[in-house]
Amino acid sequence: xxxxxxxxxxxxxxxxxxxxxxxxxxxxxxxxxxxxxxxxxxxxxxxxxxxxxxxxxxxxxxxxxxxxxxxxxxxxxxxxxxxxxxxxxxxxxxxxxxxxxxxxxxxxxxxxxxxxxxxxxxxxxxxxxxxxxxxxxxxxxxxxxxxxxxxxxxxxxxxxxxxxxxxxxxxxxxxxxxxxxxxxxxxxxxxxxxxxxxxxxxxxxxxxxxxxxxxxxxxxxxxxxxxxxxxxxxxxxxxxxxxxxxxxxxxxxxxxxxxxxxxxxxxxxxxxxxxxxxxxxxxxxxxxxxxxxxxxxxxxxxxxxxxxxxxxxxxxxxxxxxxxxxxxxxxxxxxxxxxxxxxxxxxxxxxxxxxxxxxxxxxxxxxxxxxxxxxxxxxxxxxxxxxxxxxxxxxxxxxxxxxxxxxxxxxxxxxxxxxxxxxxxxxxxxxxxxxxxxxxxxxxxxx
Numbered sequence: 001x002x003x004x005x006x007x008x009x010x011x012x013x014x015x016x017x018x019x020x021x022x023x024x025x026x027x028x029x030x031x032x033x034x035x036x037x038x039x040x041x042x043x044x045x046x047x048x049x050x051x052x053x054x055x056x057x058x059x060x061x062x063x064x065x066x067x068x069x070x071x072x073x074x075x076x077x078x079x080x081x082x083x084x085x086x087x088x089x090x091x092x093x094x095x096x097x098x099x100x101x102x103x104x105x106x107x108x109x110x111x112x113x114x115x116x117x118x119x120x121x122x123x124x125x126x127x128x129x130x131x132x133x134x135x136x137x138x139x140x141x142x143x144x145x146x147x148x149x150x151x152x153x154x155x156x157x158x159x160x161x162x163x164x165x166x167x168x169x170x171x172x173x174x175x176x177x178x179x180x181x182x183x184x185x186x187x188x189x190x191x192x193x194x195x196x197x198x199x200x201x202x203x204x205x206x207x208x209x210x211x212x213x214x215x216x217x218x219x220x221x222x223x224x225x226x227x228x229x230x231x232x233x234x235x236x237x238x239x240x241x242x243x244x245x246x247x248x249x250x251x252x253x254x255x256x257x258x259x260x261x262x263x264x265x266x267x268x269x270x271x272x273x274x275x276x277x278x279x280x281x282x283x284x285x286x287x288x289x290x291x292x293x294x295x296x297x298x299x300x301x302x303x304x305x306x307x308x309x310x311x312x313x314x315x316x317x318x319x320x321x322x323x324x325x326x327x328x329x330x331x332x333x334x335x336x337x338x339x340x341x342x343x344x345x346x347x348x349x350x351x352x353x354x355x356x357x358x359x360x361x362x363x364x365x366x367x368x369x370x371x372x373x374x375x376x377x378x379x380x381x382x383x384x385x386x387x388x389x390x391x392x393x394x395x396x397x398x399x400x401x402x403x404x405x406x407x408x409x410x411x412x413x414x415x416x417x418x419x420x421x422x423x424x425x426x427x428x429x430x431x432x433x434x435x436x437x438x439x440x441x442x443x444x445x446x447x
Contacts, residue, residue: 016157019148022210024164026096027141029200029207031168033103033130036196037068040176041402042273042280043193047111048120063403064124068131072395073388075135080387081233083136088144088383089216095136096211100204102129107197131395138394139373139387146374147217147382147445155310155441158370159302163295169265170291172196177284219379219445233384242385245376245438250389252433253314253372257365258398259422260321264358265291267402271329272351275415276336282348290355297360301367310368310375311439317364318430324361325423328354329416375440378447397425 037044049060075095083091105126112119141161149157175196183192236242265287272283305313331354339347377385401422408418 016148016150019214020145020157020160022214023092023141023145023148024161026092026207026211027137027161028164028167028171029096029099029203031138031165032171032203033099033168033197033200036103036168036172037064037106037127037130040193040196041270043189044123047113047189047193048123050112060120064120064127067124068127068134069395069398069400071128071131072135072138072391075132076139076387076391077135077233077384078132079136080140080384083140083143083383083387084233084380087216087220088140088147089211089214091136091140092144092211092214093208095133095140096204096207099130099133099137100200100207102126102133103197103200104204107194107200135387135391135395139390140383142370142373142390143383143386144217146371147219147379149371151444153303153306154371154375155302155305155368156299157302159299159367161370162298162302162366165261166265166291166294166298170288173284173287173291175199177281177288180281180284233388236381236385236388239381242377242381246385246389248432248437249373249376249386250393252318252429252437253365253369254390254393255397256318256321256426256429257362257369258394259401259425260317260358260362260365262398262401263321263325263419263422264355264362265294267405268332268355268358270402270406271415272332272336276333277340278336286348286352286355289352290359293356294359294363297363298367301363301365302371303367305368305371305441309439309441310372311433311437313368314365314372315430315433315437317361318426318433320361320364322423322427322430324357325426326416326419328358329419333415372440374445375443376438379445 044064045060048064079091079095103126106123109122109126110119142158145158145161146154176193179192179195180188236246269283269287272278272286273280301313301317332351335347335350335354339351373386373390374382404421405418408421409415412418
């Protein structure tokens with residue numbers, strides 16, 4: 001069967017739906033596992049990094065979260081190259097297993113009080129395994145799903161994959177909020193924080209079973225018939241066209257998307273809890289509502305990119321991000337302070353509106369991102385060329401953002417000073433994107 005017939009088969013709704021559900025659930029588990037750590041960063045500080053200075057403990061916890069992000073490019077290089085050589089599906093099975101084992105392990109770790117310095121050492125080790133796994137999964141899943149999506153409405157079809165990150169945060173936040181409601185603070189600090197990691201064992205079994213039924217993508221199958229599949233990682237850097245596209249993906253799309261993701265979905269929660277000093281339960285509730293709003297916004301952005309193109313949607317998000325981050329956080333700080341002073345229930349609603357506005361900015365960049373990752377590169381290079389810059393950006397730029405912003409705030413002596421870092425980055429990305437980012441929505445994925 002030739003590639004055209006293969007693509008016609010996967011265009012059937014029931015066939016693509018099966019692939020999408022299985023792929024997305026596995027990616028949800030990766031994000032749930034990976035981001036539960038971020039959600040509990042405030043809790044991990046005193047448990048694994050005891051210190052007389054609470055800020056130092058928080059910084060150590062954020063640094064451990066960042067370590068997992070830093071090694072993501074190593075996982076991307078290894079598993080991305082493997083995906084070009086042996087196929088997309090086998091890599092999925094490996095990464096989901098590795099992530100599940102590492103995450104469940106965190107749930108059984110002794111604390112610093114129990115085993116001393118070995119506690120943070122083991123925590124960092126498991127975090128490294130999480131990072132390696134995420135490097136192979138996140139980016140590779142975009143290629144897999146896009147190659148199954150056919151030629152029409154790829155932005156809309158693949159935008160659902162981008163919901164898995166927010167959904168992972170939502171599931172984690174809901175669990176933690178429920179546990180904090182049902183347990184005393186002493187019980188939660190003692191053992192309740194472990195429950196989300198234990199739940200991963202059940203999710204891993206479901207995800208593994210779902211992925212066992214997945215098929216290899218028709219694009220890779222046909223490519224493997226016509227030529228011997230081999231690692232393309234070194235060739236990517238030798239080809240000036242591929243190299244340029246990898247840079248544009250890294251700087252204008254993946255780095256900026258990661259910055260917005262962590263500014264909107266991760267750092268806002270940390271900022272409102274530790275900077276503004278809002279009650280943790282209220283922050284978790286607001287985070288849940290804003291995440292729910294992000295779902296339709298992301299799908300809309302993917303759909304819009306099918307109508308007007310990937311480039312105008314993505315660059316609009318970059319420009320809005322550069323313009324809005326500073327005033328949005330200033331408003332959050334001001335309104336939060338007024339709420340603490342007056343305890344007026346109108347103030348949380350105003351905070352929620354700001355969080356939803358930030359979610360719209362994020363959606364414009366990440367909605368078309370899944371399909372853009374795959375459309376940017378030729379089939380034989382696609383997995384390695386897309387996953388490495390994407391994970392390098394997410395790991396080194398986005399993943400370290402909470403730590404860098406917190407550190408810059410301390411250095412410059414202000415709660416918002418560090419936010420100039422993402423603001424300037426997004427402004428530069430918007431300018432370069434407007435000038436150099438190609439339009440990809442009509443690209444033939446088989447070439």
